[in-house]
Amino acid sequence: MLLELDHVSKIYGDLHAVDDLSLSVGEGEWLAIVGSSGSGKTTLMNIIGCMDTPSEGSVSLEGRQLNDLNAGQLADVRKNVIGLVFQKFYLVPHLTAVENVMVAQYYHSVVDEEQAMESLRNVGLEDRAHHLPGQLSGGEQQRVCIARALINCPKLILADEPTGNLDGANEKIVLDLFKQLHEQGTTIIVVTHDALVASCAQREIMLNHGVLVGEQWNDEDARRRYVEAGGKPGVAEAASMSDRVSDQEAAPSSDIPVGFADPTKAAKTDGASLPDDTGV
Incomplete structure (x- = not known):
């Protein structure tokens, strides 16, 4: 794992x-x-991404206990192992696209413009490398963010609502990039409200008020490989679930939730989200 x-x-x-x-x-x-807003998705993402620490329990990444690391060591894990992509782009407005990618290199004390250009080339933005963020579309800005996240060859990509500000066409471009990364062996964890984005993943888990209340696999071969590698289903303690989640939302008779009602919103079509029938 x-x-x-x-x-x-x-x-x-x-x-x-x-x-x-x-x-x-x-x-x-x-x-x-x-999961719905306030369900704990972003908090969980921050813990996995070494931007926050748990109050209780332990987190292990590549076999290394993150609880034992100080702030500087956690920063090293973020820059060496993890690539972060957010809904907001967080691009420096007075730097060009290639310079924004090079910012991530700066923290390794090695700045290589050709490598940054290659990263932009991989997301289809080589011809926009010298444009400022204000001269780029939302989809192009998000692709710059992905190029920046990839520049240090992370093993894990964490993406928090990466298509939330994009129309349907640009969402497809970003998802195609994630699919390419996944095919190359990159581990991807995505927080999303979008049904299309969620369905692209091999596995989905659902949170409700901080509790893991559901898990489902979209890829049976991936599930089999996961089990053979020693992976276990996501678990929430039954007592905690019964105290904090309604009977309809919790797994009825097991500590291991095995399915859930889909809380995600309809996928975007022609640049606009369809009406949300879930009420979430």
């Missing part, structure tokens, strides 16, 4: 943003994390 979370909680006073969650992610897996 590339990533393992063991009974992880993040607690703010009486609020359990993540509540006793155990999860394994295999190397090369594509996982989607879904």
Whole structure:
């Protein structure tokens, strides 16, 4: 397993943003994390991405216990192992596309413009390399962000609503890039409200009030490989689930949730989201 979370909680006073969650992610897996607003998705993403630490439990990445690392060591993990893609682009407005990609290289003290250009070439933006963010479309800006995330060859891509600000056409471009990365062996974890984005993943888990209440596989071959590699189903303790999640949302008689009602929104069509019939 590339990533393992063991009974992880993040607690703010009486609020359990993540509540006793155990999860394994295999190397090369594509996982989607879904759930309504306030369900704990971004908190979980921040813990996995070494941007936050759990109040309880442990996180292991590449067999290394993150709980044992100090702030500087966690920063090293972020820049060497993890590539981050967000809904907001966080591009420096006065730097060109290639310079924005090179910012990520700067933290390795090795700046290589040709390598940055190659990263932009891989996302189809070589001809826009010297444009400022304000001269790029939303989809182009997100592709610059992906190029920036890939520049240091991370083993794990974390993407938080990566298509949330994009129309349908640009969403497809971004998803095609993720599919290419996945085929090359990159592990991808995506937080999303979009049904299309979620369906591209091999596995989906659903959070509700910090509790893992559902898990489903979209790829049976991937599930088989995961089990053979020692992967275990995501687990939420039954007591915690019964206390914090309604009977309709929790798995009825097991500590291992095996399916869930899809909380995601309809996929984008012609640049606009379809009406959300789920009420989420």
